[in-house]
Amino acid sequence: MNPFKELPKTDRIVYPSWQNLALKPYDKRTTSPYTKTRIILMNGTEFESNSFLHHLSRHCLNNDIRRKVAEVRRQEQFQQKRIASLKPINESILETTIAYEQLAVDLTVNLAETEVNPFVKAQLDFALLEDFDHLYRYSNLLDMEQGLKGANLVGEYTEIFPGRPTISEHRHPYDDIRFYINDWQDALITRLHVGIITAAEQQTMNFYMNVANLHPTELGRKLFTEIGMIEEQHVSGYGSLMDPSCTYLESWVMHEYIECYLYYSCYQDESDERIKKLWLTHFEEELTHLKIACETLEKYEGRDREQLFLGGADFPTLVKLKSNKEYIRKAMGTVRNTGAKELIVDINDLSKGAEFFKYQKQVNSSTKQVATHMVIDKYIAKHGEDYRYETHPNPEKALRDRSVDNTELGRKQGA
DSSP states (O other), X not given: OOGGGSOOSOSSOOOOOGGGTSOOOOOTTTSOHHHXXXXXXXXXXXHHXXXXXXXXXXXXXXXXXXXXXXXXXHHHHHHHHHHHTTSOTTSOHXXXXXXXXXXXXXXHHHHHHHOOOHHHHHHHHHHHHHHHHHHHHHHHHHHHHXXXXXXXXXXXXXOBSOOSOGGGGOOOGGGGOOOOOOTTTSOHHHHHHHHHHHHHHHHHHHHHHHHGGGXXXXXXXXXXHHHHHHHHHHHHXXXXXXXXXXXXXXXXXXXXXXXXXXXXXXXXXXXXHHHHHHHXXXXXXXXXXHHHHHHHHHHHHOOOGGXXXXXXXXXXXXXXXXXXXXXXXXXXXXXXXXXXXXEEEEGGGSOTTOHHHHHHHHHTSOGGGOHHHHHHHHHHHHXXXXXXXXXXXXXXXXXXXXXXXXXXXXXXXXX
């Protein structure tokens, strides 16, 4: 599939009436976990598009371009409203959060499996074990507060057990900035992956920033706040991979291409026929957006879109959300890794004076006050062991004891 060879249904933007925006929500009890995660993925993609196009407009001196951007952005907003309306009112913040973290886990694995740039793949594998641990922490809170099992919500497609302990993920800001890729040299699939995962993690960060103070319990508020800070680190890490030398109009073309790619991926992968039709409708609308972005690039920068796709514009391997239990278990071999400026290294290879240890001393002065640890500690005190869903014991021996929460692995040398 090459989106440039597909003819848009129309060359102009067509806006829907209000009654076509409020779609029937999905049934949280019967809908596939991966339909829910696709909805979150595309909601985040539309948030990214809206944010980017606003920034483009604010840094543009030409009002003709700004009007074109506003026209496209308005339809992107309509798309986002349709997608957002699919979430049912009776789905709690914590239930939605489980879907967010399942998406983070299985999307990251999907991208890592097809990534050709070893440095980008290392960043994906690195953040994977952190999102995986977040799923475990939230699942314990969910069972403790609402009596719901995380395994049922993820459909048992994704295991739930400790990854890199969240307390070990708190790094100095310097240590989450990576080397950026080069859009002229790196493969198309790498450019897509960087854009997709940055938008997805940014959506998660924004979600936690907005719901942390809405959770009904103090412990839950603290948990969302702490994990929200890790999502900020993930956005820093992934966002720093993006090529900063691209012009705004080049980036606009790539944003629209990514949306076409993701909507087409969702259309091919979707099991719910009603929502499948929505993905197709949005894909067709994005073809028009892509055409407008390319015309704008050519008119105002004298650049043909083919210059951005020197290796061809056919979609690479599509995104497919599925169970990835074995990949995650193998990735657990890097659970002791941390950041060191642009690099990802084993905690035991850091110097004693590394920024990591200084930052840890500031924010984690007492482990008993760290929310991600408090949740597990409280659950164990009540039930005698933590909540997990695992098909085999944890691959990391230090994390197999269910009667204690490990707060030293990946944080202290020699642990």
